[in-house]
Amino acid sequence: xxxxxxxxxxxxxxxxxxxxxxxxxxxxxxxxxxxxxxxxxxxxxxxxxxxxxxxxxxxxxxxxxxxxxxxxxxxxxxxxxxxxxxxxxxxxxxxxxxxxxxxxxxxxxxxxxxxxxxxxxxxxxxxxxxxxxxxxxxxxxxxxxxxxxxxxxxxxxxxxxxxxxxxxxxxxxxxxxxxxxxxxxxxxxxxxxxxxxxxxxxxxxxxxxxxxxxxxxxxxxxxxxxxxxxxxxxxxxxxxxxxxxxxxxxxxxxxxxxxxxxxxxxxxxxxxxxxxxxxxxxxxxxxxxxxxxxxxxxxxxxxxxxxxxxxxxxxxxxxxxxxxxxxxxxxxxxxxxxxxxxxxxxxxxxxxxxxxxxxxxxxxxxxxxxxxxxxxxxxxxxxxxxxxxxxxxxxxxxxxxxxxxxxxxxxxxxxxxxxxxxxxxxxxxxxxxx
RNA sequence: GUGGGCGUAGCUCAGCUGGUAGAGCUCCUGGUUGUGGUCCAGGCGGUCGGGGGUUCGAAUCCCCUCGCUCACCCCA
Numbered sequence: 001x002x003x004x005x006x007x008x009x010x011x012x013x014x015x016x017x018x019x020x021x022x023x024x025x026x027x028x029x030x031x032x033x034x035x036x037x038x039x040x041x042x043x044x045x046x047x048x049x050x051x052x053x054x055x056x057x058x059x060x061x062x063x064x065x066x067x068x069x070x071x072x073x074x075x076x077x078x079x080x081x082x083x084x085x086x087x088x089x090x091x092x093x094x095x096x097x098x099x100x101x102x103x104x105x106x107x108x109x110x111x112x113x114x115x116x117x118x119x120x121x122x123x124x125x126x127x128x129x130x131x132x133x134x135x136x137x138x139x140x141x142x143x144x145x146x147x148x149x150x151x152x153x154x155x156x157x158x159x160x161x162x163x164x165x166x167x168x169x170x171x172x173x174x175x176x177x178x179x180x181x182x183x184x185x186x187x188x189x190x191x192x193x194x195x196x197x198x199x200x201x202x203x204x205x206x207x208x209x210x211x212x213x214x215x216x217x218x219x220x221x222x223x224x225x226x227x228x229x230x231x232x233x234x235x236x237x238x239x240x241x242x243x244x245x246x247x248x249x250x251x252x253x254x255x256x257x258x259x260x261x262x263x264x265x266x267x268x269x270x271x272x273x274x275x276x277x278x279x280x281x282x283x284x285x286x287x288x289x290x291x292x293x294x295x296x297x298x299x300x301x302x303x304x305x306x307x308x309x310x311x312x313x314x315x316x317x318x319x320x321x322x323x324x325x326x327x328x329x330x331x332x333x334x335x336x337x338x339x340x341x342x343x344x345x346x347x348x349x350x351x352x353x354x355x356x357x358x359x360x361x362x363x364x365x366x367x368x369x370x371x372x373x374x375x376x377x378x379x380x381x382x383x384x385x386x387x388x389x390x391x392x393x394x395x396x397x398x399x400x401x402x403x404x405x406x407x408x409x410x411x412x413x414x415x416x417x418x419x420x421x422x423x424x425x426x427x428x429x430x431x432x433x434x
Numbered sequence: 435g436u437g438g439g440c441g442u443a444g445c446u447c448a449g450c451u452g453g454u455a456g457a458g459c460u461c462c463u464g465g466u467u468g469u470g471g472u473c474c475a476g477g478c479g480g481u482c483g484g485g486g487g488u489u490c491g492a493a494u495c496c497c498c499u500c501g502c503u504c505a506c507c508c509c510a
Contacts, residue, residue: 074435096444096445097443097444097445097460097479098444099444099461099479100443100444100445100460100461100478100479101444101460101461102460102461102462103461103462299479346469348468349468378462380462380463381462381463381464381468382468382469383463383464383466383468383469383470384461384462384463384470385469385470386469386470386471387469387470387471388470389470390470390471391470391471394470397469397470399468399469406468406469408469408470410470410471413470415469
């Protein structure tokens with residue numbers, strides 16, 4: 001009397017055997033990288049008030065308009081299975097008063113998300129994402145740090161043929177002005193545009209850059225570019241991010257048509273793609289969202305983060321079945337709590353771009369050398385930086401200026417002046433002789 | 435869903451019989467004209483869960499509502 005056999009719903013899957021092992025291995029590596037950089041794990045509920053996404057992600061986005069699994073509970077409240085992670089994390093930041101913690105607050109998650117889309121290779125209705133968010137600082141070094149972390153993770157996981165595209169969307173103000181300019185351009189060529197693009201001129205004109213439609217593409221070639229209309233502050237911020245990435249040896253291409261499908265992005269946006277994937281080539285991406293916390297009812301608070309698809313990373317990492325060798329995994333050691341920092345990079349002049357650049361270069365070098373390192377990202381005074389470093393349990397603090405550094409042993413209270421580029425070596429030597 | 439308890443700053447709480455909000459911790463700044471852990475000073479931070487009522491006046495009294503929590507029911 002039983003009916004047809006029940007299968008997993010369209011767009012969902014079971015994780016079995018060696019795939020489960022691959023996922024565990026990926027998680028171990030992600031945790032080592034993110035917790036080593038000072039990120040703390042967060043998990044938020046699988047569903048939230050629908051309004052969180054309507055407001056946070058944006059009414060005009062495809063996600064909110066047609067991809068959410070929304071339902072009512074018995075009390076008539078509208079709830080939605082989370083389609084993305086940033087809005088929930090920001091909601092949690094507000095709900096738990098994290099603005100009172102030392103900024104920026106760095107959080108990471110590995111959770112499943114839900115979008116009601118047509119399933120295809122690398123695209124599912126329930127999918128898993130690894131995400132990282134740094135909330136509470138607008139320092140360009142935070143943008144660069146998050147990008148470098150994702151880059152390291154993709155390399156560590158063995159994702160092949162990775163490319164990074166980078167752009168800046170500017171602040172809400174300049175973006176709004178640009179948006180009007182673009183809308184005017186689209187309207188003046190309306191007859192050549194694809195119908196769906198025409199229908200989005202008011203709601204989401206930026207998406208026109210994504211169109212494959214021939215007429216639309218022609219129109220877009222002559223369209224004004226956002227990058228050319230940034231204001232001085234946004235331009236300086238973007239240049240600083242680029243400079244730090246250059247110093248870190250991260251290759252990227254500037255793509256002024258890079259558009260992410262969420263409304264909250266400001267300034268830096270980026271996407272990593274893998275040519276090893278099919279139509280869904282994005283493996284991870286993110287950007288800055290300086291207006292989101294305020295939109296959700298908080299005071300103005302900057303933030304930046306990214307998310308990367310677990311299934312896509314595994315697909316692009318080689319082994320046909322999406323398997324990741326678990327033997328290579330190295331754990332950073334002690335479970336969930338943040339391990340003490342070995343080297344903290346303070347800035348002699350907190351507002352100096354040159355000091356920031358030196359500190360960031362040392363941060364990358366220290367991490368490459370296997371040190372747990374962090375740098376000042378919160379705009380604190382020097383006293384505040386030392387205090388922050390102490391709270392992180394830092395063993396050494398290097399107070400860097402452009403070429404010189406004061407390397408301080410926080411346990412002994414001793415301090416010596418050395419060349420900036422000798423810092424990492426000195427710390428390695430110091431730790432070895434303990 | 436039913437019954438009890440509780441909702442004051444991010445956290446822990448004070449605020450008596452109504453006179454229109456305070457402490458400690460945290461975070462930031464300063465004392466130390468560039469240097470942490472102790473100390474001192476200052477600052478940020480509150481629609482007193484929300485709405486209505488009584489009153490000259492409500493965090494305080496009354497009603498409603500929302501949320502949390504414990505118990506019951508049931509369950510991973």
